[in-house]
Amino acid sequence: MKIDIIGAGPAGNYTAYLLAKKGHSVSVYEKNPVVGPPVQCTGILSDYFLTIFEPKKDFVLNTVERTKIFSPNGKFVNAGIKKNYVVCRKKFDSYLAKMAESAGAEYHLSHSFNSFRKNGKKIISEISCRGKAIESEADVLIGADGPLSKVAKAAGLFEGREFVIGTQIEAKMKNNNIVEFYPYIGCYAWIVPVDPETVRIGVASYKNSMALFKKFAMKKIGKDYNKRTIENQSGVIPVFNPKVRAQKDNVYILGDAATFVKATSGGGINQSLKAAIILAECVDKELDYDKEWRKQMFLNLYVHLLAHRMHQRFTATDWNDLIGTFSSSKMKKILHDESRDRIVSMIIKIIAARPSLMKYAKYFPFRELKKLI
Ligand SMILES: Cc1cc2nc3c(=O)[nH]c(=O)nc-3n(C[C@H](O)[C@H](O)[C@H](O)COP(=O)(O)OP(=O)(O)OC[C@H]3O[C@@H](n4cnc5c(N)ncnc54)[C@H](O)[C@@H]3O)c2cc1C
Structure with a gap:
């Protein structure tokens, strides 16, 4: 298949690598002249990263195994955490792009996607390169073009964004x-x-x-x-939109373009990489991508969103109380053993250890549940 991918961030590069490795003809269009800059990211990844990718010295700048979580009264919980990785996004993005190129993907830098139109089953992308209009024809178009995704907008997949x-x-x-x-x-x-x-x-x-x-x-x-x-x-x-649709016919979106970001922390790199794996499999085997990412990623992203909505309603006293409860060794162990990328398991263990925290159920955002219906 001829596949056009818009955007050379983690989502686009990793999808390009996986699809090129499967033998597809992949072209990546990136609006910037270089893969990587400008960096708009902290680059911290939980240990969940290890389940997706091998951390390499080429792009890992630091590892961290301790956190302090502060409350408004100035007190904090000081806890050990499993190894987190701090990456250089310039190096990480270009590392992924080199992997994709080695697998056969072609890169077109300084190429800015504007829109697309259909020609039968083919998709014609309209792209500008240094003032010149260019067209690219493909069987599949993938939008990995970040939070303000023009691919999502052109495909009518941009509704309900925050x-x-x-x-x-x-x-x-x-x-x-x-x-x-x-x-x-x-x-x-x-x-x-x-x-x-x-x-x-x-x-x-x-x-x-x-x-x-x-x-x-x-x-x-x-x-x-x-x-x-x-x-x-x-x-x-982007704030995760639980109603987001990430596929329309042969147009797909992932990463920030699909709002796949943890709402409690803004972390989206692990989610971009995970979605790339799911999407590459779905495109290759013609599976239902919307069904698959929902099956594998929805619950975690949705619980982060619910927690974020509850946090928005917390008072200073609530924060002081909640963070205060984490000073016990039992709660610190949960902070250490659990990953923020597996929030459901973390919350279950926290509630089991401290059932009194159910008092915050008063902030449960029922409106979010209603939106889904
Ligand atoms: C301040 C800040 C801190 C963050 N910290 C973290 C963190 O510590 N950990 C974490 O996991 N996440 C963090 N994130 C989120 C993380 O940066 C994103 O989730 C991640 O970059 C998403 O990857 P992506 O490939 O989907 O999108 P992007 O990284 O945004 O890549 C999109 C690419 O598409 C290109 N593009 C856009 N429009 C077009 C177009 N029209 N034509 C061609 N190319 C186009 C862009 O130039 C870019 O290269 C942070 C975000 C911000 C803003």
């Missing part, structure tokens, strides 16, 4: 190699160590993301945080 703004810098800041997480600032705020002298620090929020970020960065780094900034890495993060 976004948070992630404001982040990479900056000079001494640290002890601990991930700091602040679930009560905006939607969430974070400090992720890259090396002993460097961190990625950011805030994600529906509104006032920049103002919240400035306050946070000033407090954590100091008034001169601008001087210490190495790179601005801000970007748009």
